[in-house]
Amino acid sequence: MFSVGDTHAAQGDGEICGTAIESPMRVALKFELVKRTPLAFPRFTTPGPVTRHLDARGYEVTTGIGPDLMAAARAAVGAMVDLVARRTHMPAVDAYMLCSVCADLRISEIVDMPNWTVSFYFPRIVLE
Numbered sequence: 001m002f003s004v005g006d007t008h009a010a011q012g013d014g015e016i017c018g019t020a021i022e023s024p025m026r027v028a029l030k031f032e033l034v035k036r037t038p039l040a041f042p043r044f045t046t047p048g049p050v051t052r053h054l055d056a057r058g059y060e061v062t063t064g065i066g067p068d069l070m071a072a073a074r075a076a077v078g079a080m081v082d083l084v085a086r087r088t089h090m091p092a093v094d095a096y097m098l099c100s101v102c103a104d105l106r107i108s109e110i111v112d113m114p115n116w117t118v119s120f121y122f123p124r125i126v127l128e
Contacts, residue, residue, distance in 0.1 A: 067114035
């Protein structure tokens with residue numbers, strides 16, 4: 001009872017708009033049944049890094065802060081889409097898709113509730 005979705009050659013963490021670089025892949029999965037371990041949600045282990053981050057030149061980072069985590073995420077993404085569109089002179093929709101392919105959405109801070117901080121990391125090397 002396990003399903004593997006469509007595979008991507010690149011996709012930023014957070015999949016902000018459903019845009020990724022689609023790619024056919026072969027996958028090998030190994031499952032281990034751990035009896036008498038009730039889980040509310042799936043759990044998994046990786047043998048190493050799950051991405052090769054494009055961080056050689058650092059990141060441009062935008063943030064959203066507020067009492068609604070989803071609104072904070074939207075604010076962080078919206079600010080980055082604006083920044084990328086302005087710097088590259090590309091249409092906002094293209095900047096949005098580019099962000100979905102290579103930028104990472106992160107929950108940066110929850111300790112000061114109800115003011116959650118969400119950060120959106122865009123690798124600077126992509127703009128060079």
